[in-house]
Amino acid sequence: MTPGDIDDALTRHPPGERRHIVSPANNAIKAIRALDLKKNRAATHLFVVEGARAALEALSQATAPLAIAYLDEAAHESHVMKLAAATEDSGGLILEVNREVLGKLSRRDNPQTVVSVYRQTWHSLLDFGSGDTDRLLALETVRDPGNLGTILRTADGFDVRDILLIGEATDPYAGEAVRASMGSIFAVNLYRTSLADFLDWRRQFGGLVVGTHLSGSEDIRTLAWRAPSLIVMGNEQKGLSAEMSAACDRLVRIPMSGRADSFNLAVATAITLYESRR
Numbered sequence: 001m002t003p004g005d006i007d008d009a010l011t012r013h014p015p016g017e018r019r020h021i022v023s024p025a026n027n028a029i030k031a032i033r034a035l036d037l038k039k040n041r042a043a044t045h046l047f048v049v050e051g052a053r054a055a056l057e058a059l060s061q062a063t064a065p066l067a068i069a070y071l072d073e074a075a076h077e078s079h080v081m082k083l084a085a086a087t088e089d090s091g092g093l094i095l096e097v098n099r100e101v102l103g104k105l106s107r108r109d110n111p112q113t114v115v116s117v118y119r120q121t122w123h124s125l126l127d128f129g130s131g132d133t134d135r136l137l138a139l140e141t142v143r144d145p146g147n148l149g150t151i152l153r154t155a156d157g158f159d160v161r162d163i164l165l166i167g168e169a170t171d172p173y174a175g176e177a178v179r180a181s182m183g184s185i186f187a188v189n190l191y192r193t194s195l196a197d198f199l200d201w202r203r204q205f206g207g208l209v210v211g212t213h214l215s216g217s218e219d220i221r222t223l224a225w226r227a228p229s230l231i232v233m234g235n236e237q238k239g240l241s242a243e244m245s246a247a248c249d250r251l252v253r254i255p256m257s258g259r260a261d262s263f264n265l266a267v268a269t270a271i272t273l274y275e276s277r278r
Helices: 003-011 027-034 038-044 052-060 078-089 099-105 145-157 175-181 195-202 242-247 265-277
Strands: 018-021 046-050 067-071 093-097 114-119 135-140 162-166 189-193 208-212 229-233 250-253
Touching: 003 027, 003 038, 003 046, 018 027, 027 067, 027 093, 027 099, 038 046, 046 052, 046 175, 052 078, 052 114, 052 175, 067 078, 067 099, 078 093, 078 114, 093 099, 135 145, 135 265, 145 162, 145 175, 145 265, 162 195, 189 195, 195 242, 208 242, 208 265, 229 265
Parallel strands: 018 093, 067 093, 135 162, 135 229, 162 189, 208 229, 208 250
Antiparallel strands: 046 114, 067 114
């Protein structure tokens, strides 16, 4: 399907329309499946969420699905009824499907009873750090979607709402990233930019910029944090680039006492966020 076909199948319908679907060949079902591809997500600005938990988290953030597909056998379960009603109230598309169709929509061995579609939300770099916030997070060329989703969830847990993706980062709206975020993708503000544009922005940022680095000169436990502080984490394999390292006010290291020479990026981010709040 083309991006235009996908958009038409999921948005061109009477407001709050309900359909019972029994064939995986249905255009709306094909459109949802087509959003597995990054190029289709990028062109349509849509993405898919599997499971009721994340969809209910979206509702708690006043975000209703653009479209929802749920298992017909679960139609009278309270969470399904709540999500379907919210979708109808917002003028979205409601699809009641059988197990065969739901199995085609799910990327899990044990399919969830609910699959929903949302519009992506991106914010302008001009607004990054402009609000009343004491902690910001930037990720340079993060590659692994599972890492990124876990970081979104962790940042949400530490009440860090503004997250900037710098360079050729993985798609936060990819299925693996969305699943790993456990609904937190709806609770954070996402920004993206090039390294060059970030460096321009950084020149006018009045806060503290802290990068983590294996060769950092300062133990993270001794750093005097102040507000606002921007935490910068590097790529999983290469860490921070030389340009990014030079843009940091402080380069800190996380002390290690075992045989491993580094932490997983998501773990290192969690430690850094914790230390910044301690």
